[in-house]
Structures are given as structure tokens and as C-alpha cells.
Amino acid sequence: MGRNYFTILTVLSVTLLPILSLSFSTDSPNRSSPLSPPRRLLADDPKLALQRYGQYLYDGLILFSPSIERFGGALDLADVLDFVDSGHDLIIAADSSSSDLIKSVATECGVDFDEDPSALVIDHKSYAVAETEGDHTLIAADDFIESDVLLGKKKIEAPVLFKGIAHSLNAANTLVLKVLSASPLAYSANPNSKLSSPPSLTGSSISLVSVVQARNNARIMITGSLDMFSNRFLRSSVQKAGSSRKYDKSGNEQFVTELSKWVFHVRGHLKAVNLRHNKAGETDEPAMYRIKDDLVFSVEIYEWSGKSWEPYVANDVQVQLYMMSPYVLKTLSNDKKGLYHTSFKVPDVYGVFQFKVEYHRLGYTSLSLFKQIPVRPFRHNEYERFITAAFPYYGASFTMMAGFFLFSFVYLYHK
């Protein structure tokens, strides 16, 4: 079935836009077989379905159909969200004609599009210089998030052309990130009418492109501009207003390619394997530790490079020995080959502990590893047998015994 291939379903709007072709060559980290070509289906295709017989047919979903009110087939909002919640990736592009359906998908993912349906992002400062002095809704945005993992190592020089609607991040959602934000002077309003009241979304609280990495590491990208992906924008030259430098090619292609690599787990994907612990000097993993045992803890972490698993090298991976609060917190040292290890002493507290590796870094898959391990107190025969402090008592008892013997002897045989 489709699970053997890394498949992407692109759902297009009726106004067929040329879509970006993603350049995947080999398998993705959590998928074992080569990529099958993306399927493109119309959003109102009556055969539209994400799963068959309980199995998902696709690993990624791109919704380039902003105006669709109802999907074809049996697909609905809950199905799309279930798709994400079972660990699959999603790209949503909206624009000024966005339907409630698309907006509610976005809302469920933690971003809120501007409620005014006619509003666009307007920026009178960092708009893209065009042939005609327009309404400044074509924006040349260059306020990227600073992350090599999300946007690739190569810096994106040219600004990204953006024409579309604004969204803001839901403050209650801790997982959503602004990848491309608007400049501080941007605002969201209807360009064709006079502003009667202050715009609801202004400045850098406006996000142009956002991503979410869900708790199950499913990745979602949300943008308010479908045009951003269009060939016209990809190939267009760009000059930011007020800047003398003119780029032959906008940053769009590099930006969307790199970001979709991240979304589809080609980059920034970590895996942790072989979580092991044992007593110092032993190799087997015990079922239980004793207090004050010396133990060795190790875990291997690898990063997907796009082709193969490479050792992940970092000096900030930490392990906790945790029971309601961390009793031991140690940074793991690594051997540059992916093996992270450390050794420490079990604290003088018994209980059910957990080895916990919580590694959350921007852009990377979050690693949350737990391993439960009980720690027992000393057994009755593990205490020190003879203690110095007790010597007076030992002495007392032995002199007592001797005295008793002598006394009995004297008493019995002395006339």
C-alpha cells in the first residue's frame, strides 16, 4: 500500500496553479522505500481520501486549495487533523479567498488568520518595488527565523515575495513558530478601502509563514499566500523598497524548497536508539538499582541527512534521573559517532525513578525518552557488618559473657 512509499498528496484548488516540484531523491527517515511521485488531486475530487482500510495512503498533505468550502470525497476537517495527529505532515496555503474550512484547519494548528476576509498584509516600507506603484500588498519579506535546521545552511539572501493574508500565532499554543514575520510597519487591512479603525493585526505580530512541530513530531507549515509558491514569484526578480540592491531572483524558491524539506523530515530529523544503562563494570541492564550504585548510561542519537543516518553531534544533551523532580541532571558526553554516555551515582533515595532525556531544540525532532527504573534501599545484609562506633557494645557483650562464665565457675567451685 501507500505506506511503503513516501507519498505526498497535493490537493489543488480548481484554479490549477503550477505547483512546486519537490526534489526528493531518496527515502525519508521514517519511511523505508523510495519516494513515489506526488499525487495531485483536485480538492473536490469525489475520490479524495487520505486513508483506505484504516491505512494512510500518504505521508504528506499539501493543501493548495484555499477557497475550497468542502473537500471532495469523504474528507473533512477532522480527517485532516487526524492525519496530522497520526504523525503526518501538512502544508497549508491560504490567500485572500480562503474558505472557513482552510482557516479552521489553521486555527486547529494554532494560528489565526485575520478575520476580515478582505484584508491583506500591507507594508508601506518593505514592499517589493514593481513596475507600477501598487497598493503595497506585494511584500518583500526578509525577517526569517534564525535557524539552519529550518531554512538550510545557505543563507537566504534575496527577500521572499509575499502577497496574501496575515495570521497571528495563538498565544496558548507553545508549539507554533514564526518562520517569516512581517516587518514592524506592516499591518493587515483591506487595501481598497479607507481605514476606519486601527487594524487588528499590526507589525511583527503578523506572521507570514509559520510552522508547527506537533508533539508527535508531525510538521505543519502554514502560510497566508498561495502565490508565494507560484512560478511567477519563484522566477521573479525582487527589489525591496528603499534598498538599492536588486536581486535577479526572489528568495522564494530557496525558501519554500528548504522549508518544505524540513516539513517533510528531510532535515532536522533525529532519532535516539539503544538507550542503555547498567551498573558500572557490568553489561546487563538490571531490573532495579540499589541506592548509591554507580551506573553507566548511554544513548545513541542520529540525524537524518537526507540520504543516511549520520551521528548527531551536540554538547547539550542531558539525562535526568527523575522522580517527580530531577535528582541527577548530567550533560552527556559524546564520542562524535552518535554515542552519548555518562556515568553517575544513584542518589541516596529509593523509589521509582525514570531515566529521562528531554531534548528539544529549535527545528529538530523533539526527543523525549523515558525509561522507568526502580531504586531499592539496601538489603538487610548489604549494610556494614562491623562498625567502629559499635565497638564498645561488642566489647561490653564479650566481657559480659566472660564475666558470666567466670562468675559461674567461681560460684560453683569455690568453697
Added chain:
Amino acid sequence: MAVTKTEPINGSTTKSSAPPLPSMPLKSDLLSILSLKSLRLKTKQQELLIRVSILCLVYVLAFITRLFSVLRYESMIHEFDPYFNYRTTLFLTQKGFYEFWNWFDSESWYPLGRIIGGTLYPGLMVTAAMMYWGLRFLRFAVHIREVCVLTAPFFASNTTLVAYFFGKEIWDTGAGLVAAVLIAICPGYISRSVAGSYDNEGVAIFALLLTFYLFVKAVNTGSLAWGLASAFGYFYMVSAWGGYVFIINLIPLYVLALLITGRYSMRLYVAYNCMYVLGMLLAMQIRFVGFQHVQSGEHMAAMGVFFLMQVFYFLDWVKHLLNDKKLFEAFLRITVTCAVGVGAIALGVGTASGYISPWSGRFYSLLDPTYAKDHIPIIASVSEHQPTAWSSFMFDFHILLFLFPAGLYFCFKRLSDATIFIVMYGLTSMYFAGVMVRLILVATPAVCLISAIAVSATIKNLTMLLRTKSKVSQTGSTKGTGGGKTSSKAMLDQSQPFQRNGAIALLFGAFYLLSRYAIHCTWVTSEAYSSPSIVLAARGAHGNRVIFDDYREAYYWLRQNTPPDAKVMSWWDYGYQITAMGNRTVIVDNNTWNNTHIATVGRAMSSYEDEAYEIMRSLDVDYVLVVFGGVTGYSSDDINKFLWMVRIGGGVFPVIKEPDYLVNGEYRVDKGAAPKMLNCLMYKLSYYRFGELMTEYGKPPGYDRARGVEIGNKDIKLEHLEEAFTTSNWIVRIYKVKPPNNRW
């Protein structure tokens, strides 16, 4: 078999009864000689025979009267604590003693764990395991559960024997026999020793009475051997039950009373010193008790009396040496002042430096019944720690309640070291029984013994009256009577005309009362004390018996359907059962050693769902189990226990306030309930989807049958939990804690 043919009931017929024909056919002459010989029993022997057969019958009676629950239900462990005892016994028989001794249990009190080996009284488990191994050795292929179920009845039978000997020691054999019968069926004791009630008390009452008996024997004889035996009895008691504190305080109190009343004797000195020193050393071998005998305030009385005894002995010796009375009195004054002063200073320094721990809450609540209510809600919350109602005294003692003062009267009439002991035991234990319901159990043996004295002495006096009459009127044939105390009664006033009739009437009255007692005991045992409480029974509309086996259904569901390392949160009452039957880790259980942990659970149950979710996440809770009686009308469910959760939670976390859950001081669950009550986790979990359910004809949906009201919040939505399992009668409801929202 020939021996058991006991024609001589009366004792006077032996001599006159015609022996079988002396000229029997030769083929069976040996047999005939044997039976002939056996029939020519001496009065003493006959009496022994009767006594032994009565005791055998009582022994069997004590056992079989406790089997109602096995016959009604099945051979199963009852209630809450016995499940823990059963689980540990199972572990002991499977893994051996050393593993048991060192057992660290990571399945309870998650994530703290519990050192089982160091926090239990192993006497019960070791006893059951020994019996199990013994039976196995004799090739009886029994299951350990059967042994555990029958341990308590077996020990109850043994207790009757001890009661007999004790009664014999303090009064006479007649009193002993009556005591054995009374205690065999006394409901106060049966309540804790029916088959399946595999709890510490089952063996502890035996051990308690044995220790007292051996100690009194030691005091009476002044024998070191009896003292030693009582030390071992004490050791067994310490190993079996925390109630040993009663012994270690009662015996010094008794000794003190004897000292004050001038009954100091060498016998007492030997008995107490031997019992105390050896008993203390032996008790220290129990890990759970450890050094408490020298470090805890509750045991200091015994130590003080021990030193006082030495002072007494010393004074005695000095008195013996000094002939000058004046000099001795001066010396006495100085010595006593010094001794008391030194003792007080030692106690003060020990307490101030923390070497001697102060009294525990339970001990305080015994001395001051209101203490627990104000300070330790966790003790006050247990139903068996409530002050006793009059009705339960009547229920558990029946006629013994009236015989007890009569017995005390007889004891005071014939004061001896032994009767002083039983009087003190009776009075103190009666006081404690009044403070706490469960301590009726401790009072029961004393009440039975003292009542037995009353019964035995009365009946003996009455029969004596009849006999002397008949003796006068009939031939002056010699006859032996039970106690051989006829001589003292020889000068009975025989001039009363209606005395004989009165005696007969009184005798009939006594037998009537005793038979009522037997009927009452059987009825109580059958109706009240033989319910396993894990399986509930009710009468159906047509008088048929309806069984609610929801608890086991839920626990087996947990066992079969949840991951092996799942953590289950419930109120602590169900902790032992979940670990024993569901085999899952629990957050808190009936061993209420960590108040904070219990308070955390109480707080979670009484918070709003989202706050509770945070707490449950921090404790890694996977499932929440609540007990709900709204459908069946089962009243001891979690909603009725809920105020205790609030109190215990609020005791540690002041954000939980009891008035928030009450309306004008009233606890309600209907529309008029407090808003916090209607939205707290416990309410939501109990009443989730209950609003749709029609429980009783003619009532609106969502009618709670346990509380007789229509619930106030019928539209309950759960955000962080989902219903995982509800038993067929809704008694147990299990919810799964959802993982955090994936995209938020």
C-alpha cells in the same frame, strides 16, 4: 470410642451405675474389661472428659461459625487490607523469606515505592506461610488462598483454648469453659475473624490473649519459664499487629497498680522483668518496630515501670538490711525523689533532643477522642476509627454488656493478682472500645472473660443452692462437684422457703439469656459480618439475591486491558485491591504512610479537570478509577467519601477549601450544589454520562439512588480524560488520562 460413651453426666451415678455383666463370653473379654475399666472413671476423670469434649466442641464451633461467608459466596479474601496481606503472603511463599524481608515494592505509592519488608507486621504472613508449607509437607495440595482464608477461623479456635486456660487461671475451670464458649461466638471478635478476613487482627487477638494469659500465669507462679513464655507470646504479638502497644502499656499499668496497692512480690518482679527485657529484645527483631521500644514515647511507660521495679527491689533490700524504721523512711524519701527526678530529667532530655519520639497521632486520638478530628483527617476519615455508638456495643456484645459489670463485681469480691489484671484489662479496653469502633475487638476477650466469671459464678452458686437442698433431703451420698469449692458454700442459708424455686427460675433465666446470646451471635455473624464487601449482595424485587461483582470485574479489566506498567490513581481505599487483583501500580493505597501523597490525590480529585490534569501528569497517571454507587444505591462510594478527600487535600494544600464544596454547610450533589462541587474532577468522573441514564422508574434521568436526588450537572464534558471502562452496575468507573494535545 468406648471412652466417649459418657453416661455419667451427673457425677453421682458413677458408683451406683451397674457395670456390664461380669461374665461375658470369653472371646471379647479383653474389650469388655477395657470398657468396664473405662466406665469406672473417677469423678476427676469424668470431669476432665466432659471438659475436653466441651472444649473440642467449642473449638469446632468457633471454626464453623465463621464459615458463613465461604458458604454464601466463595472462598475469597475480604475487604481491603486482607488483599495486601494476601499479596505479601503469596510473595513470601513464592520467593522465600529473605526476599520478603527485603522486598521493595515499586508497584505501590508510585513513584515513592514502599519497603514492604520494613513496613509491615510479618506475623500473619509468616504464620500463613508456615501452615501452607506444613500442609504441603504433609502432602496436602492446598492453595495458599485457602490457607489465608481459613487462617482467621483457625486462630479463633485457638483463642477459645487460650480463653479457657485464662479463665481457669483467674477464676476456675467453669469460668474458663464459659469464657471459651462466649468468645467462640462473640460477634465483636467474629467481625474480624470470619473466613476470608485475612487481617492482622485475626492472629493478633490470639497472640494478645496468649501473652496476657502467660503473663498472669507468670505473676501467679513467679516462674521464670512462664515469664519467658509470655515474652515469646509478646514477640508473636509484636510481629502480628500494631496493637501490641496496648500490651506494652497495659502490663506496666497493671504492675504499677500492684505496686501502689502494696501487692509487690518477688513473683511480680520476676515475671515483669523477664517479660519486659526479653520481650523488648525480641520485639526489636521486627524491622517495622525496630528501636521503638527505647525511642518512642508510647513505650516509655514500660521502661519507667521497669526502672521503678528495680528501685522497689533495691528498697526492699535496704529495708531488709536496715532495721531502723525512721532511717529507712528517710532513705525511702530520698531514693524515690531521686528516682522520679532522674526519670523525669531523662524523659525531658530525651524528648527535647528528639531521641524519644513524641506520641503518634493514633495514640493521641485514643487518649483524646477529638484529637484526630481536629488534626489528622486521615485517621478520622476511616470508618473503623470513629467513636463507637451504643448500638454497636449492643450489637457486638449483646448480653455480655450486662454481664460485664456483674463480672467486675465478682472480681472485686475475690481480688487477687489475676483478677486485678482482668479488671484493668476490661476497664481500659472498654474505654478504648468507646473511642474507636475497631477496638471493640480488643475489648472482646476481656468482656468475655469477665462475663464468663459472672455467668459461671452465678450458675455455680445457684446449682450449689439446689444441690445442698437435695443433699439435705436426699441421702448423704458423697459427690464431687466441679470446682471442689463446696466447702465454702456449706453454710448457705437454707431457711429461705422460696430459695430453691427462685434458684430454678434464675437458672432458667440464665439459660434463656445465654441461648438468646447464641441466637443473636449466629444471626449477627450470618447477616452482618460475613459479607466480603468486595462482592456486594442485595435483595431483588422478588426477594431473590442479586450479586454485584463489579469490583472484581473492574480489577480484572485492568489486569487484562492495560499496559503492565500503567499507573492507576484512585482514592486510597482501593489501592491494595488494585495492586493485588489488578496487578497495576497505584499512587496511594491503604498503607497511609505518606499524608502528602494522599493529599495530592485528594487535591486532584477535588480540583477542576485542567488543574487535576497537571497533577495527574506530574504523577504519570494513566488511569483513574472511581467508585460510584448512584446506579445501584451503594452508599459507600467516592462521592460520599469525597468530603474526606477535600479535607485531607486541604490539610496539605490550602487552595482546597471545604466550604467551596458545601452550600450553607450542607453537602449536596443536586442542582443546589456548590459550583465547584459540580465541576470538580470527582463529580465529573462519577456522573459522566449519568444524566442520560434512567435509574429508577418514575424518576427523572440522572437520579442518584445512593443519595436520592437528581444530579445537578447532567451535561458533563471531559477534556483530558476519556471513559475507558464502566462495570455492569456502574460501581467502578475507569477513565484513561489522555496524552497532551498533539498540536498545542
